[in-house]
Amino acid sequence: MYRSHTCGELRESHSNTLVTLTGWVQKTRDKGFVVWVDLRDRYGITQLVFDEERTSKDLLEKARNLGREFVIQAKGTVIERASKNPNLPTGDIEVLVNELIILNTSKTPPFTIENETDGGEDLRMKYRYLDIRRNQVKDNLIFRSKVAIEVRKYLSEEGFIEVETPYLIKSTPEGARDFVVPSRMNEGQFYALPQSPQTFKQLLMVGGMDKYFQIVKCFRDEDLRADRQPEFTQIDCEMAFVEQEDILNTFEGLTRHLLAEINGVEIDAFPRMTFDEAMRRFGNDKPDIRFGMELGELNEVAQHRHFNVFNSAEFVGGIAVPNGAEYTRKEIDKLIDWVKRPQIGAKGMVYVKCNEDGTFKSSVDKFYDQDDLANWAKVVGAKVGDLICILSGRTDETRAQLSALRMEMAERLGLRKSNEFAPLWVTDFPLLELDEETGRYHAMHHPFTSPKPGQLELLETDPGAVKANAYDLVLNGNEIGGGSIRIHDKDVQATMFRHLGFTPEEAHAQFGFLMDAFQYGAPPHGGIAFGLDRLVAILGGQETIRDFIAFPKNNSGRDVMIDAPSPIDQEQLDELGLKLRT
């Protein structure tokens, strides 16, 4: 062992102990007669001291010439510091060094290895191994491993078995795009990397494994949006002989355990809300309920005048922004510009200021009187001093716009507090979703999700109205998990495939093994999958996942550190029986 202690553990009680430390040179301060070196490792920083009185000339010189990020081994005696640093756990002591070995030198790093770094995103990614030395990234990775430990601990104690499912599986065109892996031994054929272990966990239920989980990498070849990764990690879970209620309780238990163990937050029963209610109250199927600003539907109280914009709209709705009445005309104009950005897509915005004197001032004063505006304020729950923002148009679009506005205002008002945790179950999702481009229905969750009891017949007459035994777990406005009770009856599954536009042949070619399995005694079952990257980020009080992933890819799916993907040899292509198009 190169060290006797880490750089995070020495205290005053170690005084006069001979120690050997190793680590990286964070910085040196040279006062001429004395040189201090901050030595850093995973565990902290310890100050080394060299001085004219007690240190040999050669050693002092050697210390003086240490560069940033040199790797050193220092032997010496722990002594009490003259001026202590209360901000550092080791701040009461320093180590008076009598032997210094340079284990490795370092070029000057391309950015400072400090909490506040001068390195931009691209540089940090290219030199990720240096970025990981910074507390933020290092602590996030340690935090992530701690969350994973607690997940495994909780689920194991609940009788779940972690089973590894295969990574080289079969491509299925349904859903997102698969990454594929050409097979050399079976020329012209391909494996696919799993988008999730969905079918395998269902087969494990058929196999009697009754409580399964796995922390597992999944892959989706999608055009990457910000903060999406082509490979991501799921906590994948499935149970047999259960109903929806059992799953909600079990995984509410897991989440409660994590919040308690990781964040020290105790939360009672999680609130629940149907999908329809979430859309109505928040315009969003993953509402952040840490704050109010709920959507009010104004159709009844705003479509009785001669304001055609509202009268012709399917939906008129608003939110009350706390203390927004003091916004200047210019600020409100900027807000109107914001909702008109293509990402939001509103055509305009009507506003009402709820003045301190109880009167209202709106941008549509020529159409509506004070009583009208007072009614609106009542519907959206606006108080004196608030600003009511009103959008109108198609119901789903307008709700989505109001939701975006609500989140934006909450962000600006500091209502999205990272140390506050508000979990929420959203249930009763629609089974199917209409793809407006193709006019075809596809599964909102996936094709194995079961409809609510008694709604199977509705598939024939009003497919869009069928609700599913599907649920999401939402935390602070982010979907952290989603799942469903599955179909376990082969005839129901065949019906589902038919409604999703599969011919029996296509269904058989892609999912024949699952439909076969359902012939041999499939138990009732259901499950859930959590996105670990996002869960960890949110528990860590952040919303971007990238710094909770050791080696993330950029928005083009590239690992800029190792420079992947990259061309491969002709020989490799030949062995795989492949040619490039170009």
Place this chain on the structure above:
Amino acid sequence: MYRSHTCGELRESHSNTLVTLTGWVQKTRDKGFVVWVDLRDRYGITQLVFDEERTSKDLLEKARNLGREFVIQAKGTVIERASKNPNLPTGDIEVLVNELIILNTSKTPPFTIENETDGGEDLRMKYRYLDIRRNQVKDNLIFRSKVAIEVRKYLSEEGFIEVETPYLIKSTPEGARDFVVPSRMNEGQFYALPQSPQTFKQLLMVGGMDKYFQIVKCFRDEDLRADRQPEFTQIDCEMAFVEQEDILNTFEGLTRHLLAEINGVEIDAFPRMTFDEAMRRFGNDKPDIRFGMELGELNEVAQHRHFNVFNSAEFVGGIAVPNGAEYTRKEIDKLIDWVKRPQIGAKGMVYVKCNEDGTFKSSVDKFYDQDDLANWAKVVGAKVGDLICILSGRTDETRAQLSALRMEMAERLGLRKSNEFAPLWVTDFPLLELDEETGRYHAMHHPFTSPKPGQLELLETDPGAVKANAYDLVLNGNEIGGGSIRIHDKDVQATMFRHLGFTPEEAHAQFGFLMDAFQYGAPPHGGIAFGLDRLVAILGGQETIRDFIAFPKNNSGRDVMIDAPSPIDQEQLDELGLKLRT
């Protein structure tokens, strides 16, 4: 919840309790006036009883018609059995059923779901979800998850952090063949699936993460030998600021923990042996030391007569097979045939019987006298009643043949006891291995392995003689782990690449990121990786890994259950910019 109890937990103390059980019908026994149903779930089997006296006629009829593997829910009362079954944990009770719900029917399964099944390997793989219902497979999977839990527990308590490294990485021609993944967003470029997270764990050390582990899938596109899988699981570990001794101690600790927790076996310090010694004594770098039969080198005592076969051989060696003197001529001939099989490759075999009366009888009596044979017996440690088997030829080949013979005889003699555990460290492996076909040296472990201190210069003059800071952990004749102290100096690494025949350009193209990283303060580091599949199998007292993997592939790399790999759509190929050769 569909059940109140599992099928494994009811005892006499539950008598008169109303319970609800769910599970699969293992079998029904119909005695006319009474019907017994064995109900099975993951936790065990519970007997259900229906009889004319206490059960309604309809219900009795329903029970009578249950098919094998039907999924049912049964409600009833726990009662004491008249004739108890001491072989079953629930054998003291049965459940008198008053309500029976068929949750799903089943076709007759293609093989019996019993400990002793009539299903052949192929059928079991095709219907793996049924195979998993069998105790053997199910228990193996549960056993595997238990081992993984203990691994994580031990390493976490030792301060290791589990860090997930990426699966979509960069192809490197060094070593085995990579599976590659075409990139759609970067046409003509490919990711590779990791053969191991080797470079990433080294980068984590450069990043200061100092104690890393990960239980992780790895991928090798090799022509599959029996009991090899294209995807396999490693316990991958790395430490910084350590020497070989620290790594051996840490992972000896892990292995000792597993043997104690999983197998209840306490083992003191693991023996250690250099590679050279292992080859000399056992002809094998992963010797099974649960039994003797060590190799004796007979050159000195067998090359002084006119027996040209021995005189012209580089190496003459033998082993003493306990109690082999009683073998008949026919049995010995079969043994000679066995060593002459192409898989073993010996040209012939000389034998010496150590008779009960102290005399010797050999197949080369016309060349050697009794004193010669007595000397041989002494060298190989043969006792009265033993059979000495002697092979000759090139040293390495002959040792390998003797090793194979030794293992075969141990197997036949029942010396490889599955409940006995004999771990062994093999150290000081050669750094390089000569590829006889190409005449080129390649890294025996991998190109990042450091030579023993002071041996770097030897690379120039006698590369084959250079020993590495490399070690394997052997358990019962299987390599369960292997690792090394890595190179952390960029110049040494460049020298290694040169000796492995890389031009500087090639080295840079493939490992530039690692060599770059080494410029920024790489600490001394080293690690080890365990093959989890094999480790679990051996701890489980078995040698084949397949039934410790939930969904294994066959020897052609196929998953016969899901029928993968398989052709993909032209559209998918087009999106990837690929064409098939045919």
